[in-house]
Amino acid sequence: MRLISGSARLAGVTGWPVAHSRSPRIHNTWLARHGIDGAYVPLPIRPDDFPSVIPALAKAGFAGVNVTIPHKEAAFAICVKVDDFARRAGAVNTLIFTPHGIEGSNTDGYGFVANLRHHGVKPAAGPVLILGAGGAARGIGAALQDEGAEITITNRTPERAAALAAALPPAKVLPWEQREDALGDYALLINTTSLGMVHEPPLPMNLDRAAPGLAVADIIFAPLETQLLADAKARGLKPVEGLGMLLHQAVPGFSAWFGVTPEVDEALYRIVAA
Structure with a gap:
């Protein structure tokens, strides 16, 4: 069993609802594979609460979150900086919490x-x-x-x-x-x-x-x-x-939050498909 410490690095996925998300399985598989002290959790957030909860997560020590329906446009609005793909899409699916504020990207x-x-x-x-x-x-x-x-x-x-x-x-x-x-x-x-x-x-x-x-x-x-x-x-x-798109779009966020660029392989595909 993989245990985490009090200094574990945290990230997650937010949506409403979010119980269907396969992202926790993807990221926690990578965390276990690389022996990283960290956790990736589902975060159900109501649309009305999104603008206040996300900054609170940053203050609570989260490294960032993935964003799914219906929050992608709201996520774009709270960023101090977004990448070119997010700007052209008008939506964000990956938030990175930095000392300078919330940065967003679109990895779809x-x-x-x-x-x-x-x-x-x-x-x-x-x-x-x-x-x-x-x-x-x-x-x-x-x-x-x-x-x-x-x-x-x-x-x-x-x-x-x-x-x-x-x-x-x-x-x-x-x-x-x-x-x-x-x-x-x-x-x-x-x-x-x-x-x-x-x-x-x-x-x-x-x-x-x-x-x-x-x-x-x-x-x-x-x-x-x-x-x-x-x-x-x-x-x-x-x-x-x-499914492969879902797996590959998760790579940039994991790399930013946990400092390791993970691999998308057949073993991961089977774990998530199951």
Whole structure:
């Protein structure tokens, strides 16, 4: 059994709710693996309490926290400094408590690109079609642009797609009803919507017109294999699951809080998937 001392370094994940989060399993696995005197805990915080509780955690000695729904935009607002990805996404998922104040970053794009590479997919191998226009799409789109990829946004609400494209120039917009007919023009398809998640309807996406070699990525990790990924596999396309993104996006925060850059490997994948 791993024991912690009175000088243990502390971090955690906050959301409302937060009981579903797999982040404690990720970070505590790394803490045990590296023999670090520390702990990573779930922190359920009501939205109204977020602006007051987070600074209190910093004063209580926490090194920082991960931020999940619905706090990502509120986290952005309380930072004295944010990185470029957070600024372009308008949202923060990682807070670092420093002597100079609360600093924020958005590691969603980092995690997504790292997961692509883990699966042997080049981020800028060709044009990219992103389904959805929420915060995850913003972070992923910004990271792909930094890799040199040309991105196109499509969303059921066209105004949201247009707003995201305007925030990530020179991104293009594709009408939602044309997404299947245009598949042959893309090298990478990404689902950033909640469609296909447990208790959600499946994503309506026919892959028959996909170009050979199309990589199909889904940021959903519950279930591990969505209907979209199963369809991609059945057609001989390249599926990229979402759990790897979750694992890789955790690396920068752990490194900042605990001073060690951890490894994402198959053992960690099995532990978290279980």
